[in-house]
Structure formats: C-alpha cells, structure tokens
Amino acid sequence: MIMFLPVAEGYPRYLEDRHPRFTGRGLCGRLGWSRRTAASTLGGMITSLHTELRLADVETHLPGDDGYDDARTPWNRAVELRPAGVAFPRDAEEVCALVRAAAETGLRLAAMRTGHGVGPFVGVDLSDVFIVKTDHLTGVTIDPDRRIARIMSGTLWRDVVVAAAGFGLAVPHGSAGDVSAVGFLLGGGLSFYGRRHGVSANLVRSIEIVTADGELRHVDGVHAPELFWALRGGGSGLGIVVAVELELLPYADVYAGMLLWDRERAPEVVTAWARWTRDAPESATTSLRIMSFPPLPELPPFLSGRDLVVIDGVVLEEDERADEVLAELRRLSPEVDTFGRIPLAALLEVHMDPPQPTPAVTTHSMLAEFDEEAAAGFLELVGPGTRTPLMVAEVRHLGGAFARSTDDGGILSRVEGDYALHTVAVAPTPEAAEAGLAAGEALDARLASWATGRYAPTFTERRGRTFFSAEDSDELARIRAAIDPAGLFVGNHTV
Numbered sequence: 001m002i003m004f005l006p007v008a009e010g011y012p013r014y015l016e017d018r019h020p021r022f023t024g025r026g027l028c029g030r031l032g033w034s035r036r037t038a039a040s041t042l043g044g045m046i047t048s049l050h051t052e053l054r055l056a057d058v059e060t061h062l063p064g065d066d067g068y069d070d071a072r073t074p075w076n077r078a079v080e081l082r083p084a085g086v087a088f089p090r091d092a093e094e095v096c097a098l099v100r101a102a103a104e105t106g107l108r109l110a111a112m113r114t115g116h117g118v119g120p121f122v123g124v125d126l127s128d129v130f131i132v133k134t135d136h137l138t139g140v141t142i143d144p145d146r147r148i149a150r151i152m153s154g155t156l157w158r159d160v161v162v163a164a165a166g167f168g169l170a171v172p173h174g175s176a177g178d179v180s181a182v183g184f185l186l187g188g189g190l191s192f193y194g195r196r197h198g199v200s201a202n203l204v205r206s207i208e209i210v211t212a213d214g215e216l217r218h219v220d221g222v223h224a225p226e227l228f229w230a231l232r233g234g235g236s237g238l239g240i241v242v243a244v245e246l247e248l249l250p251y252a253d254v255y256a257g258m259l260l261w262d263r264e265r266a267p268e269v270v271t272a273w274a275r276w277t278r279d280a281p282e283s284a285t286t287s288l289r290i291m292s293f294p295p296l297p298e299l300p301p302f303l304s305g306r307d308l309v310v311i312d313g314v315v316l317e318e319d320e321r322a323d324e325v326l327a328e329l330r331r332l333s334p335e336v337d338t339f340g341r342i343p344l345a346a347l348l349e350v351h352m353d354p355p356q357p358t359p360a361v362t363t364h365s366m367l368a369e370f371d372e373e374a375a376a377g378f379l380e381l382v383g384p385g386t387r388t389p390l391m392v393a394e395v396r397h398l399g400g401a402f403a404r405s406t407d408d409g410g411i412l413s414r415v416e417g418d419y420a421l422h423t424v425a426v427a428p429t430p431e432a433a434e435a436g437l438a439a440g441e442a443l444d445a446r447l448a449s450w451a452t453g454r455y456a457p458t459f460t461e462r463r464g465r466t467f468f469s470a471e472d473s474d475e476l477a478r479i480r481a482a483i484d485p486a487g488l489f490v491g492n493h494t495v
C-alpha cells in the first residue's frame with residue numbers, strides 16, 4: 001500500500017550521527033594490534049574467509065563484487081550496512097562451515113534475513129563482520145497431528161501462514177507477511193492472536209541453531225534448556241538459527257478487519273477505543289492508528305492524500321459474539337468497516353503494511369495504561385489540526401495473555417505494559433528522517449508518564465534499550481558468554 005520512495009545520497013550516514021556510536025568489540029582492542037597492522041590484516045582475514053567459503057562452495061559477496069550492493073541492502077532502505085562481506089548458505093552444513101571458518105579467521109558474523117529489524121545496526125562498525133543471509137534456507141513442513149510447523153529460518157511469515165492454513169491451522173504472525181518468522185520469534189513477537197495466546201515465542205517448541213563452535217544443536221526444554229530460554233525473546237546474536245518448531249493454533253479462518261474514519265473524528269474514536277480496551281475480552285487484539293497518506297494515484301481513494309484514524313485487529317470469536325464485541329466501536333459509524341470472517345492469509349493485508357522495501361524511521365515505547373489523559377496527550381500531537389510528519393502513530397493493545405508469563409516460557413514470555421506505542425515516518429531524505437524521529441520522540445516524551453521503561457525487542461530500533469529484568473539480563477549475558485566466549489556473533493540488540 002505504501003509506496004517505495006528513493007533514498008537520498010549520503011542519507012544513512014546522517015542517521016549514524018543521530019545514534020550513539022556503538023563500538024562493539026573492536027579488532028584492534030581484542031588482539032592488541034596497532035590500528036595500522038589490524039587494518040592491513042583485516043583485509044587478509046576477509047580474503048582468507050572468502051577463500052575458505054569459496055572452497056566450501058558457499059555463495060559470498062565482497063565489496064566490489066557485482067552482487068555485494070544488492071546483498072547488503074536491507075528492507076529498511078534508510079539504513080546502510082557496510083559489512084566485510086555477505087554470505088548465503090544453502091543448508092545447515094554450509095552454516096556450520098561458515099561459522100567455523102569465521103571463528104578461525106577472527107571475523108564476526110551477524111544473522112539476517114529481510115532487514116526489517118536493522119535499525120539497531122545504525123552506527124555499528126561492520127568492517128569485520130560477515131552478514132549471514134538466510135534467504136536460501138526456506139521451507140515449511142506441517143505436522144497436522146502434532147499441530148507443529150517446522151520452519152526453516154529464511155521462511156517469510158506469508159509462506160508459513162499459507163502452509164498452515166492448508167491444514168486449517170493458524171500461526172501467531174505479525175502484521176507484515178514479508179517479515180521472517182524466525183527473526184520475529186527470536187525477539188518474542190507481538191501478533192494479533194496475542195491477547196488470547198500470548199507472546200508468539202511461547203509457542204516455539206524447539207530450535208535448531210549453529211553455535212559459535214560450529215556445531216548444529218537441537219535446543220528445547222530438555223536439550224540445552226538455558227539456551228532455549230534465552231533464544232525465545234533474547235535470541236539476537238546467540239548463533240545462526242537454522243529452523244524452529246512452532247505450535248500451531250486451532251483456527252481455520254478468522255474474524256478480522258478494520259474500521260476507518262477521517263482524522264477529524266479522532267477525539268471521539270481515540271477516547272472510545274481507549275475506554276473500550278479496558279473491558280475488551282482477551283479474544284480481541286486491536287490496534288489504533290492515526291495514519292497520513294500522501295496523494296498517490298496507486299492508493300485507493302479512501303486512503304490517497306488523507307489523514308485517518310484506523311482501528312484494526314482480530315476478534316477470536318464466532319461471528320455473532322464478535323459483532324457484539326465490536327458493537328461499541330461500530331456505533332461511531334466508521335466510514336469503512338471491513339470486519340468479518342476472512343481466510344487466514346487475508347489477515348496479512350489488514351494492517352496495510354508497506355508491500356515493498358521502504359526507507360523508514362521508527363520510535364517505540366511501552367505504556368502501562370492508555371487512559372483518557374494519555375489519549376488526550378496522544379491527540380495533542382497527532383490529532384485533528386496538527387501537522388505531523390508521521391505516517392503512522394500507533395497504539396497497540398496488549399495485556400491479556402501478553403502480560404502473563406508461562407512456566408515453560410523463554411526470557412520474554414510476557415511483556416510489561418498493556419499498550420505499545422509505535423511511530424513510523426517514511427524517510428527518503430535526511431530532512432524527512434530528522435522530522436520523523438523528532439515527531440516520534442516528542443510523542444514518546446508526551447506519554448512518558450505512562451511508559452513502563454521496558455521495550456519490545458521486535459519494535460525497538462535503538463541499541464541499549466531495556467527489554468528484561470536486571471536479573472534476566474544478567475542471566476542472558478552469562479549464557480551468551482558461555483556459548484560464545486569470543487563474541488563471534490553480533491546481534492541487532494546488545495545484551
């Protein structure tokens with residue numbers, strides 16, 4: 001729906017200036033070499049890794065290769081990555097070979113699939129890092145009797161949804177079909193099934209991962225349970241995941257859709273939704289957004305050039321009961337009402353996420369509450385009569401099962417905060433990025449009194465945010481140090 005906009009020359013460098021520089025583990029510091037020696041040796045290490053990978057027949061691209069620019073370009077075009085190289089393993093064996101070769105040569109590795117979650121890499125020096133892209137590790141196998149999907153790590157949610165739907169089963173995916181299931185699950189994952197079924201990572205039953213020693217491990221509640229705990233929410237930078245097994249949900253179709261009004265109606269709609277969410281059943285997971293669309297011929301007339309207020313989501317009920325649940329919102333006479341029973345795959349279109357790579361800047365915080373005062377603060381900055389560079393200012397309703405930990409869950413088995421605040425600005429130029437970030441940060445600041453101080457990893461584009469309790473963060477750091485003592489893997493989030 002949202003159109004691709006070209007990125008201005010020199011743009012991502014501008015973003016680096018706005019983020020605190022992350023130094024990570026520098027090669028010079030680690031090996032005690034002089035910068036000059038390390039610089040010349042880094043080239044040697046890269047050549048040596050490249051040679052080893054060529055011998056192992058792993059597809060790799062180095063700066064200057066024809067394929068390098070395509071390979072290093074993430075979905076979020078506002079972020080420029082300049083890794084030492086990019087590798088595309090075709091199976092678990094190639095991942096093992098890659099990890100061993102990197103460990104031997106002293107280079108580091110960062111796993112990536114689509115680049116939807118690359119924001120935290122802004123300002124990170126990747127000159128000694130090979131990006132491991134899982135694009136070729138795709139495929140889904142459904143076991144309908146056990147109600148389990150085995151998902152290869154490069155598989156996009158869209159393909160998992162379609163495969164499971166073929167057996168009348170659902171998966172706890174996010175709003176966009178072109179995000180990878182594994183990247184989402186390793187950060188916990190907030191789905192439209194979540195108020196009833198919780199954080200998506202709670203449904204992960206096992207993980208196959210190549211760890212820093214180059215071994216492929218099967219990890220679950222019995223085998224390496226500590227690593228299994230860490231991976232479900234704190235999974236960034238612990239290894240290269242090859243596949244996950246995910247429990248499927250017993251839905252053959254879903255009651256879902258959106259209600260849409262002109263932004264002029266936002267005061268009554270936002271206040272009514274805030275009140276409605278207080279008593280909404282756990283079967284209903286919804287989001288409220290103020291959305292601003294540029295006038296574009298590609299957009300349908302009800303969106304093109306308009307400022308809107310939109311409520312969308314899922315009600316996991318029979319039609320009659322779902323209608324009852326939504327009645328209070330429908331009394332506000334939306335201009336568009338698409339709620340109804342839809343095929344599972346159609347849920348991927350309901351949130352109208354951009355269908356193609358997009359340059360964007362985002363902000364996020366978690367709110368304990370979204371009461372009338374908070375709603376008033378939200379409207380003050382993005383309500384009628386305001387001029388905002390934000391394309392989206394969203395409040396997602398969490399709570400319910402999202403807020404409950406499970407005994408056998410991972411480090412992020414629950415999220416702290418009944419609402420997630422999230423903004424997106426399409427940012428093809430430095431000026432647009434500056435304005436978008438400033439507007440998102442102003443909204444965060446306006447609602448700071450309601451913020452929990454915690455963040456959801458999948459929605460967070462900054463390093464150094466707090467996702468877990470101090471105790472859990474220490475435990476995660478301990479597990480990471482034990483499994484990857486040399487710091488071979490670079491995650492998008494710091495532990």
Ligand SMILES: Cc1cc2nc3c(=O)[nH]c(=O)nc-3n(C[C@H](O)[C@H](O)[C@H](O)COP(=O)(O)OP(=O)(O)OC[C@H]3O[C@@H](n4cnc5c(N)ncnc54)[C@H](O)[C@@H]3O)c2cc1C
Nearest residue numbers: 111113114115116117153174175180183190236241458492
């Ligand atoms: C348009 C849009 C809509 C979104 N909707 C939602 C939503 O509804 N709910 C929600 O919770 N999130 C949502 N997100 C956030 C998204 O889930 C995260 O950014 C997710 O991490 C993306 O995963 P990816 O693999 O596609 O992206 P990447 O940027 O390729 O990967 C993100 C990170 O995941 C890790 N990773 C990926 N693959 C592997 C692997 N094989 N092994 C080890 N680590 C790996 C790495 O740390 C990597 O840095 C959305 C993002 C966008 C841009």
